[in-house]
Amino acid sequence: MKPRAPAVFERLDLLEWPYCQRLAAFSIHRPWLATLRLASKAGDWPIWVALILAQPGLHDSGGWHLAAHYGLTALVAIAFYRLVKTRLCRERPFITFSGIACREPARDRYSFPSGHTMHAVMFATLVAAHTPWLLPWLLPVVALIAVSRVGLGLHYISDVLAGAAIGYGIALTSLPLAG
Template sequence: MKPRAPVVFERLDLLEWHLCQRLAGFSIHRPWLWLLRLASKAGDWPLWVALIAAQPWLQGREGWRIALQYTLTALVAIAFYRLVKTRLCRERPFITFSTIACQEPARDRYSFPSGHTMHAVMFCTLVAAHTPWLLPSLIPVVALIAVSRVGLGLHYISDVAAGAAIGYGMALASLALTP
């Protein structure tokens, strides 16, 4: 028996599907689709691993501690994300609505919250605390990662908003817990 999403998601799905369909519809433009796919791939892991690995170089002796902080924060965020995602079971927009095209293979059938957006916002917040001079180049990437999730038909806008809120909260908790 398939797990059932809470009723609140059924209502949100109906409110959001039209806007998600419109945003995903822009993917017919090849350059835009290419950019969304690139952003999505960057948000998978390579960008974040590079950011963690660069901390000792960017921060000197403190860099190893910061790299460890980023790693532990990401691991806690993944555990929380998986717990939420497997309990709430909101199906992806392209599964619920056949009019929304999926432009990238999904890892699973559930969309809430957006893990890509969670990590993007989490790392952006951590970077703001440690290396704010990187923000002008990181913020556009983070925004593109968030947009890519809806534009590729993989998430609803509320999935992305929830992922951003969780990522921000995880980063703030991490910063509050470290000296």
């Protein structure tokens, strides 16, 4: 038997799909589509691994401690994300609505919450606490990652907002542990 998403998602899907469809429609423009795909690929893991590994070089002391903190926080986020995603089972917009094109292969069937956005906001929050001078470079990347999820037809807007809220919450919860 196929898992069923909570009824609230069915209502949200109907409310959000016209906006998702409009945002996804912009991806017919090749430069924009290439930008969204690049942002999505960066948000997969490379930028976050680079940020973790850069911590010792960015801080005179305690850089290895921060690298470990960022890595462990990311692992907690992944575990929480998988737990939520496999329990709530909200199908991706391109699966539910034929008018939304999928412009990038999806890893799975479910969209809630956006893991890419969760990690982007989580790392931006950690950077704001420890290396705020990096934010002017990181925030545009975070915004592009979030937009890419809807623009590529992989997520609803509420998936992205929930991912951002979860990432922010996990980062804030972890900050006292950073020392």
